[in-house]
Amino acid sequence: MIRWKQVSALKDGDICSETIMGSAKDDIIIKNGDKITHKSIQKLHQRGIDWISVYEEESFDTAVNDLFSEEKLEKFSTELSKVCEETLRDGRINVEKTQQISDEINQEIIEEYGEYVVPSLVKLKKMDDYTFTHQVNVAIISTILATEKYGKKKEIIEKFTMGGLLHDMGKLWIPEEILKSNNRLKDAEFDIIKKHPEYGFKIAELSGVQDTAILNAIRYHHERWDGKGYLQGLKEHDIPLEGRFLMVADVFDALTTKRPYKVEWEPYEAVSFIVKQSKKMFDPEIVRLFLLSFGLYPVNTKVILNTDELAIVVGNRRGSMTRPIVKVIRDDQQIEIDLSQEDKISIKKVVKIRMLKD
Ligand SMILES: [Fe+2]
Numbered sequence: 001m002i003r004w005k006q007v008s009a010l011k012d013g014d015i016c017s018e019t020i021m022g023s024a025k026d027d028i029i030i031k032n033g034d035k036i037t038h039k040s041i042q043k044l045h046q047r048g049i050d051w052i053s054v055y056e057e058e059s060f061d062t063a064v065n066d067l068f069s070e071e072k073l074e075k076f077s078t079e080l081s082k083v084c085e086e087t088l089r090d091g092r093i094n095v096e097k098t099q100q101i102s103d104e105i106n107q108e109i110i111e112e113y114g115e116y117v118v119p120s121l122v123k124l125k126k127m128d129d130y131t132f133t134h135q136v137n138v139a140i141i142s143t144i145l146a147t148e149k150y151g152k153k154k155e156i157i158e159k160f161t162m163g164g165l166l167h168d169m170g171k172l173w174i175p176e177e178i179l180k181s182n183n184r185l186k187d188a189e190f191d192i193i194k195k196h197p198e199y200g201f202k203i204a205e206l207s208g209v210q211d212t213a214i215l216n217a218i219r220y221h222h223e224r225w226d227g228k229g230y231l232q233g234l235k236e237h238d239i240p241l242e243g244r245f246l247m248v249a250d251v252f253d254a255l256t257t258k259r260p261y262k263v264e265w266e267p268y269e270a271v272s273f274i275v276k277q278s279k280k281m282f283d284p285e286i287v288r289l290f291l292l293s294f295g296l297y298p299v300n301t302k303v304i305l306n307t308d309e310l311a312i313v314v315g316n317r318r319g320s321m322t323r324p325i326v327k328v329i330r331d332d333q334q335i336e337i338d339l340s341q342e343d344k345i346s347i348k349k350v351v352k353i354r355m356l357k358d
Contacts, residue, residue: 002308005054007044010036015055015351017308022047033304033349055310055351067112068105073136076101080165081132088172093207102139102161109143110152114318131171131179134253139164141249142217148289163217163242164249166209170200170218182261194230197222213242221246224281236283244283248274248290251281267298268350297324303347310351311337322347 002017014036020029029047030040036054044052068076079101087093139161146160171179174196178189185193201219209215220234220243227235229247252274258264265273271294278287295316297303303311303326315325320340326347327334339345 002053002055004051007041007050007052010041010044010052010054012037015310016040017053017055017304017310020044020049020052032308033351035352055304068108068140072108073133076105076136077132080135084132084169084172087169087203087207091203091206093166093169093203093209095207095209098162098165101136102158102165105136105139105143105161106154106158109140109147110154110157113147113152130257130259131168134257135165135168137253137257138167138246138249141252142245144293145245145249145286145289148293159211159213160217160242160245162209162211162214163221163246166200166204166214167218167221167246167250168196168200169203170196170198173199173203180260194222198231213240216240217242217246219243221250223247225283226280229281239283244286248282248286251277252290266301266352267294268301271296271298291321292318295324296321297347297350299324302351304349304351306346306348308348311347 005014012035016030016034016036017032019032021027022029029043029049030036030052034040079097083094083097083101142160142164143157146157150156174193178185178192181189197219201215204215204218217240220232220240223229223232223234223239223243224247225236225239225244227233229239234243252270255265255270255273256267271291274282274287274290275296278284295313297313297316299313299315301313301324303313305311305326305328307328309328309330311326311328313324314327314336317323317325317338317340323339323346325336325338325340327336329335337345339347
């Protein structure tokens with residue numbers, strides 16, 4: 001919804017809903033979709049502009065079908081934290097228990113796989129212990145990517161789930177003061193962290209994991225497509241496929257998660273980063289699978305349409321990466337528009353705006 005607001009009442013972060021030109025050609029004071037800043041308020045005052053139109057904060061009902069409920073995710077995470085505790089105590093991973101978590105994740109993803117791209121990825125954000133929640137998130141993301149490639153072949157995709165659940169197990173042997181350090185790591189400390197894929201691989205092997213695909217996922221998840229990763233610095237197709245999958249899932253989750261030393265990125269920003277890093281950090285083929293899975297505009301991305309309406313992405317249809325399903329508010333009604341079916345309506349730009357419900 002658009003409403004008029006007095007310039008003196010504007011707040012940092014309001015989003016302008018019109019383009020205001022000065023008297024000279026090309027003199028743009030503020031553009032439609034721009035965030036209001038202290039500087040732009042000053043500019044508007046200087047030009048004697050008293051009123052402008054802004055996008056009203058909306059409270060969209062974004063109750064889309066989440067792939068997993070928060071309770072389910074917490075359950076996975078708690079179970080995995082128990083596996084980790086036991087691993088530290090016994091020096092062995094309870095592979096059977098991990099397999100049970102993996103089976104549950106798998107079943108749900110296989111059932112959901114269809115015309116719609118993953119509706120929403122509710123992530124575990126609230127829990128304190130990053131390592132377990134991160135491994136659950138990465139397992140889910142890599143399973144979704146694998147499903148995109150292999151369809152519903154459980155016997156294949158479960159290896160990516162197991163790989164995700166176990167990929168950072170080696171961190172159990174990295175001193176906490178290094179892992180939890182909020183300071184920039186010294187080279188020597190980073191060298192220690194770099195060993196976790198190898199530690200993870202060894203403990204998994206020792207615990208009876210024999211499947212090469214799972215072991216590869218753990219061992220090579222920090223190798224980069226351009227050869228600048230660790231631990232072996234392998235390049236392109238020399239990196240086992242499972243490692244290349246895990247790399248994308250791992251980075252996407254890390255970027256979109258809040259950490260003591262960084263804010264979480266919006267999913268849209270993380271997707272853009274993944275695309276930019278194609279052929280640098282990531283295998284371009286897996287970036288393509290990633291876009292097919294999550295779309296260019298993931299669920300909850302806020303956008304401005306060419307109709308100048310503020311909208312929120314609520315779903316993506318397989319094969320329509322740039323034309324998601326969005327919700328707008330018209331006459332107080334929330335309307336869903338499937339942009340893949342509407343050739344006159346398109347996305348003009350993405351905005352970072354906090355919704356009332358956020
Ligand atoms: Fe890692």
